[in-house]
Amino acid sequence: MKAAVASALRAARRVLAACHESPDGDCLGGALALCLALERAGKRVVVASTDGVPAVYRFLPAWERVTDRVEGLGSFDVAVALECADLERAGRFAPVLAACPVLVNLDHHRDNTGYGHLVWQDPQAASVCEMVYALLAELGAEVDEPVATCLMTGLLTDTGSFRYSSVRPETFELAAELVRRGARPDRIYELVYESRPPSAVRLLGLALSRLQLSADGRVAWSVVDEAMLQQAGARWEDTENIVETLRSIAGVRLALLFKVEPSRVKVSLRARDGARANEVAARFGGGGHLGAAGFVARGDLEDVVRQTLQAAAAEVQTGSG
Amino acid sequence: MKAAVASALRAARRVLAACHESPDGDCLGGALALCLALERAGKRVVVASTDGVPAVYRFLPAWERVTDRVEGLGSFDVAVALECADLERAGRFAPVLAACPVLVNLDHHRDNTGYGHLVWQDPQAASVCEMVYALLAELGAEVDEPVATCLMTGLLTDTGSFRYSSVRPETFELAAELVRRGARPDRIYELVYESRPPSAVRLLGLALSRLQLSADGRVAWSVVDEAMLQQAGARWEDTENIVETLRSIAGVRLALLFKVEPSRVKVSLRARDGARANEVAARFGGGGHLGAAGFVARGDLEDVVRQTLQAAAAEVQTGSG
Numbered sequence: 001m002k003a004a005v006a007s008a009l010r011a012a013r014r015v016l017a018a019c020h021e022s023p024d025g026d027c028l029g030g031a032l033a034l035c036l037a038l039e040r041a042g043k044r045v046v047v048a049s050t051d052g053v054p055a056v057y058r059f060l061p062a063w064e065r066v067t068d069r070v071e072g073l074g075s076f077d078v079a080v081a082l083e084c085a086d087l088e089r090a091g092r093f094a095p096v097l098a099a100c101p102v103l104v105n106l107d108h109h110r111d112n113t114g115y116g117h118l119v120w121q122d123p124q125a126a127s128v129c130e131m132v133y134a135l136l137a138e139l140g141a142e143v144d145e146p147v148a149t150c151l152m153t154g155l156l157t158d159t160g161s162f163r164y165s166s167v168r169p170e171t172f173e174l175a176a177e178l179v180r181r182g183a184r185p186d187r188i189y190e191l192v193y194e195s196r197p198p199s200a201v202r203l204l205g206l207a208l209s210r211l212q213l214s215a216d217g218r219v220a221w222s223v224v225d226e227a228m229l230q231q232a233g234a235r236w237e238d239t240e241n242i243v244e245t246l247r248s249i250a251g252v253r254l255a256l257l258f259k260v261e262p263s264r265v266k267v268s269l270r271a272r273d274g275a276r277a278n279e280v281a282a283r284f285g286g287g288g289h290l291g292a293a294g295f296v297a298r299g300d301l302e303d304v305v306r307q308t309l310q311a312a313a314a315e316v317q318t319g320s321g
Numbered sequence: 322m323k324a325a326v327a328s329a330l331r332a333a334r335r336v337l338a339a340c341h342e343s344p345d346g347d348c349l350g351g352a353l354a355l356c357l358a359l360e361r362a363g364k365r366v367v368v369a370s371t372d373g374v375p376a377v378y379r380f381l382p383a384w385e386r387v388t389d390r391v392e393g394l395g396s397f398d399v400a401v402a403l404e405c406a407d408l409e410r411a412g413r414f415a416p417v418l419a420a421c422p423v424l425v426n427l428d429h430h431r432d433n434t435g436y437g438h439l440v441w442q443d444p445q446a447a448s449v450c451e452m453v454y455a456l457l458a459e460l461g462a463e464v465d466e467p468v469a470t471c472l473m474t475g476l477l478t479d480t481g482s483f484r485y486s487s488v489r490p491e492t493f494e495l496a497a498e499l500v501r502r503g504a505r506p507d508r509i510y511e512l513v514y515e516s517r518p519p520s521a522v523r524l525l526g527l528a529l530s531r532l533q534l535s536a537d538g539r540v541a542w543s544v545v546d547e548a549m550l551q552q553a554g555a556r557w558e559d560t561e562n563i564v565e566t567l568r569s570i571a572g573v574r575l576a577l578l579f580k581v582e583p584s585r586v587k588v589s590l591r592a593r594d595g596a597r598a599n600e601v602a603a604r605f606g607g608g609g610h611l612g613a614a615g616f617v618a619r620g621d622l623e624d625v626v627r628q629t630l631q632a633a634a635a636e637v638q639t640g641s642g
Binding site for chain 1: 477481482483484485486488489490491492493494496497498500501505506507510511514515516517518519522523525526527528529530531532534538541553566567568569570571593
């Protein structure tokens, strides 16, 4: 399938590379690498992201080229959807993708629905950027420093800095190659992970200092409410890494963060060692993956906490691991 | 020099591999990899660590073989000191090393004093385990899964999971090879970095919630005292990652943690972006590296903080970056 995709791109004059909603470093890095490499080959490329580029990724080469507007896009010979499980994940660009004469569905996840004319899935790949690199190699495209930086950003962020079980020897080998071509994993790490606002670090502190354990230490949980946000000078989006830190505690299999908004409680779940975050979330009408899930509850915080902890305790006792 | 070291080891029957005081994953991993590989070649090997094996590294293959006792050691044909800047860094094993007919000084740091009969330094290597791997390759030793796990632990911990500027293409290439031989970076990461006691996470929370900034946000600092330890149920050794988290704040070039013990204040410093932690520590009689340093102060906390912040402010204003 790689060869078919390469051949479609070789024949194309205008190419659209589309990210999924709430784009991450992998789909942005992959789309921008494609864009830069194909433009060197004389093609016109548009990179589309319905949610734009999050501030933390505004160091990526050519990031300001990413458009969130459908108006005036024109038509394309080939469109590539990166990591969109279904076409709707491309947000407002979904109709544009659907209208293309050749739609390429490029993904390294297993849950892809298989839409499009050319469907290339590689669940072995730890990041979609590994697939984009293979595609560029097939095309004979030059991987210069900006392209290497884009691809390294995908490798590094989609593997948590090479520490997920998805990392293969090939992932490390590609990383070596990208460093040879000028990518700087140290700089990328710092820009993505070590540039948090002080308010977010203060909020993390407040939440961690109120850490609680249940189910014999297998469940860790904490609460963030608006008073804590105010105390830290933080916003809701600053809560991101709290639940991951809770999961990193020795013996913890399920971590929960209760975010108390004015009329609802948003619950974030993270699991490891065989516990299933999505099973717990599903009991309350939510969803997600094995490792990360969430749901929204109405009602009293105390009730929500009690019921969630009950379900969590059942999960960590029955789950494998 | 690698060939000379290999040849000395080839001729040896009894080998001593010695770690530095407060051993880390790199010297423990390197020493144990040497031990396992040389024993397969029929040699008798003792791994020595004056401070034993920290709990977090008690997953390393054969870790329980590491001795902290000099008594009854016997004599050795060759001793290898791993990452000991000077011989004293081997602690109570220094005299044993000094008495060996062949003392190998193996280090990847620049500040080594050059003691010993065979001095092999490679400041290009991101970890001493990369040097041990090269040595095993020179010896034609088999790298099986336990040896690969030991070496991967050194690579991963000495590079902060492949994110320090010391990481070279060769580091990633070796990582690929070690995964092929059965090493599991995901497991190693979890065991080393995601197995913190709840008390340490609570203490991190208390310290972060009291984060303060100075020098226009370029200096971040916090305080840990015994009341906070008590509140979190934590110990002084649980303070380890607090100052690293302070350094990860956007715009921060120097991070300081003041540990208020009964009769003294211990100050830990971490720097980045050209600021020099050791320059600041040196003004107060302390020492360390560019990125990490420390000193001990007597006197009133308020005075210590004020003087340190003054020196820190001067450093982040004058330093390059």
